Amino acid sequence: MNDLFAAIITHYDADPLAVSLTGMYNTEAPQEAVFPYGVFSLVSNVPDWTFSENFENCLLQFNIFSDKISPVEICALYDLLKGDVGVGTGFDFLDLPITDYEAISLVRENAILLRVENIWQYTVTYRILLRETGEAAKALTVGMYNLLGLL
Amino acid sequence: MAKIKDNSKAIIAESDRLIKQKLEIAALMVERTAKLPGYCPVLTGTARRSIISNWYGAKGTRSIEWSESTQIINGKKVHVKAGETSIDPQSVKRAVIGSNVEYFPYIELGTSKMPARAPLRRALETNQNRIRRLFGVR
Numbered sequence: 001m002n003d004l005f006a007a008i009i010t011h012y013d014a015d016p017l018a019v020s021l022t023g024m025y026n027t028e029a030p031q032e033a034v035f036p037y038g039v040f041s042l043v044s045n046v047p048d049w050t051f052s053e054n055f056e057n058c059l060l061q062f063n064i065f066s067d068k069i070s071p072v073e074i075c076a077l078y079d080l081l082k083g084d085v086g087v088g089t090g091f092d093f094l095d096l097p098i099t100d101y102e103a104i105s106l107v108r109e110n111a112i113l114l115r116v117e118n119i120w121q122y123t124v125t126y127r128i129l130l131r132e133t134g135e136a137a138k139a140l141t142v143g144m145y146n147l148l149g150l151l
Numbered sequence: 152m153a154k155i156k157d158n159s160k161a162i163i164a165e166s167d168r169l170i171k172q173k174l175e176i177a178a179l180m181v182e183r184t185a186k187l188p189g190y191c192p193v194l195t196g197t198a199r200r201s202i203i204s205n206w207y208g209a210k211g212t213r214s215i216e217w218s219e220s221t222q223i224i225n226g227k228k229v230h231v232k233a234g235e236t237s238i239d240p241q242s243v244k245r246a247v248i249g250s251n252v253e254y255f256p257y258i259e260l261g262t263s264k265m266p267a268r269a270p271l272r273r274a275l276e277t278n279q280n281r282i283r284r285l286f287g288v289r
Contacts, residue, residue, distance in 0.1 A: 028266040039261070043269045044276035059276055065263045116262045123260045123267075 001042060004058070004130075007096045008040060015089055017080040021064070035067035035119070036077055043125070054132040056101070059109075059125060062091070066120040074113070074120035081124060082108065091126060104129040170244055171208035177282045178204035178246035185248065185274035191258070192268050198252050202270070206246035248275070 005026055012024045022034040027041040043059040062081060066074040083090010096103040111124045182204040185191060191199040248271055249255075261267030 029263070035263075039266070041261070041267055041269075043267070044273050046276050046279060048280065057276075057279075059272060061261075061267055061269070063261055063263075063267065112260065114256070114260070116257065117264075119263045121260075121262065125272075 001045060001058075003098045003101070004042070004096070004128075007098045008060075011091075011094065011096065015080075015083070017077070017083075017090065020077055020080055029065075035065055036073060038062060038064045038077075038081075055104075056128075056130040056132070058128040058130065060128055062122075062124045062126070064122045064124070067118070068120065069118075071113070071120055074122055078111065078113075078122045078124065081122075096128070098130065100133060101130040102133050104131050167208075171206070173285050174206040174244070174246040175209070177278070177285055178206045178248055180278045180281060181246075181248045181271075181274045184277050185270045187274075190268075190274055191270035198250065198255055198258055201250040201252040201255065202248065203250070204246060204248045207244045 009024065009026075012018055017038075018024070020036070022037045023029070024038040024040060025033065027039065029037055029039050040060060040062045043061050045059075046057045048055040048057050064074065064077045064081060066077065068074070081090055082092045083094075085093050088094075091106060092108055094103070094106045096106060105128070107127050109125045109127050111122060114121045114123065182202055185202050186199055191202065193199050250271075257265065258268050259271055260269075
């Protein structure tokens with residue numbers, strides 16, 4: 001999953017969202033993080049397969065935080081996070097380039113706006129379906145044929 | 152003259168029984184997984200103890216509503232308070248796994264001071280393939 005994290009950070013660094021946030025942290029932000037900032041975390045990663053293909057079914061959560069009184073900033077950040085599919089910004093339907101994997105879909109499942117201790121928080125969850133295309137995928141196919149006694 | 156016997160009621164009743172049974176199994180699988188070590192953080196154990204499931208056709212104390220809501224049951228608007236026995240638990244074919252602890256959403260979603268632990272979503276994801284097989288979906 002290191003490749004997935006690297007792909008997310010690479011995309012974020014080149015995205016307009018990076019200009020508006022002070023940082024995007026993996027799983028946990030440091031104590032000294034300056035608002036507004038974002039955190040992404042891998043909620044789950046379930047392997048799935050067919051006879052010839054190997055998939056990874058992941059749930060990825062983005063949290064964006066703002067300490068402003070008004071929700072204007074947090075809503076603008078949420079719009080940037082979603083991005084524009086036509087232009088290729090943001091994360092909605094993003095084709096993440098990951099080594100040995102092909103991103104089949106990156107679909108926003110839900111978004112929840114909360115205000116916790118005077119901090120606006122947008123929790124946005126994405127479902128990612130990755131198809132393995134590298135050497136591991138070939139090994140899986142050979143393994144399946146072996147299992148069936150075909151090789 | 153041949154007689155035609157209508158068994159549609161028996162078929163519907165049997166399918167309903169299977170749905171109830173499978174929803175109960177699915178709900179309990181997710182509830183049990185969410186309570187396993189590593190899923191829900193434990194300090195006093197209150198959050199972990201509070202995880203409970205409710206499903207279509209559940210009987211007794213489990214047949215409760217999670218939050219205050221207005222439901223439309225048989226075409227009528229019915230207001231149900233949190234913790235009350237659902238007026239018609241038979242009305243919706245669903246299973247719900249949740250908690251009535253006030254801070255549970257923060258454990259599930261995280262805050263600016265705490266990372267998300269997501270015990271319920273992780274438990275559901277862990278069991279998703281088993282639940283699909285249970286309902287005959289590959």
